[in-house]
Amino acid sequence: MYHATGFRRDEIIDLCVLINSAERDPGFQKWPPILGLFKSVIVTLAYMRHNRTQAEIGESFGVSQSAISPAIKVITPLIAEDLTDYVPAADELDADTQYIVDGTLLPCWSWAARPELYSGKHKTTGMKVQVACTIYGQLAWISDPVNGNRHDNLGLNESGALLTLNPEDWM
Numbered sequence: 001m002y003h004a005t006g007f008r009r010d011e012i013i014d015l016c017v018l019i020n021s022a023e024r025d026p027g028f029q030k031w032p033p034i035l036g037l038f039k040s041v042i043v044t045l046a047y048m049r050h051n052r053t054q055a056e057i058g059e060s061f062g063v064s065q066s067a068i069s070p071a072i073k074v075i076t077p078l079i080a081e082d083l084t085d086y087v088p089a090a091d092e093l094d095a096d097t098q099y100i101v102d103g104t105l106l107p108c109w110s111w112a113a114r115p116e117l118y119s120g121k122h123k124t125t126g127m128k129v130q131v132a133c134t135i136y137g138q139l140a141w142i143s144d145p146v147n148g149n150r151h152d153n154l155g156l157n158e159s160g161a162l163l164t165l166n167p168e169d170w171m
Contacts, residue, residue, distance in 0.1 A: 005045035016041055018082045019075070031074050032067050040071035044079065047072050051107055088141050099132045099140060099170040103152030106145065119148040130156050132170070 002008055007015070016037050031040035043057055047068075054072065055065040093099065107126040111117050117125040127145035130152065134140055146154060 001042065004049070005042055006049050007045060012038065012041055012045070015079070015082075019078050022078075022082050029070075029074050032070050034063055034067050035061070035071050040075050041079075043068055043071045044075040048076070090141060090143070093132065093141055095166065097140070098135050100135060101130060101132045101156065101170055103128055103130050103156070105148055116147040116149050122148070124148075128152065 001012070005012065019041070020037060031037055035043065039061060043061065046052060046057055046060075047054070053065075054068040058065045058068040061068070105119050105122045105124070105126040105128050107122070107124050108117065109125070111125050114125070117127065119126060119128070126148040128148055128150060129145050130143035131139070132141040143156070143158075146158065
């Protein structure tokens, strides 16, 4: 499960508890009953981590693509909403800590009408984010996304993450 989602089973259970215990509007759309919450979260995390097709994920879980699609559609915004408080902001970075900073492209489907999402380096479309972790590999910060055709330095400069940090303490 870890290799498919990037989460251990106990972390997925914690995420399910967080999703299930959050207050929602009475008419909010729930995950597909055929999958339930736990499998819907796994499906969504696997989809986000590996960009696998929904039909392929459905095959892995013994359901059709038409069961996978609503699970991803419902769970993705719930994860984003419920984990917002856990995402560190740039101004929360410790000035006395050494960080490794790197940019990555989060691929998306082709947007012919949105050429600003096309990354020539990666030869695909997506959004770029900057990620900072400690030298021990602990995630410390993730930037807001910028268009895929922009250089990593643009996202880093726009975030202001390094303004208060000593350049000797990051690479």
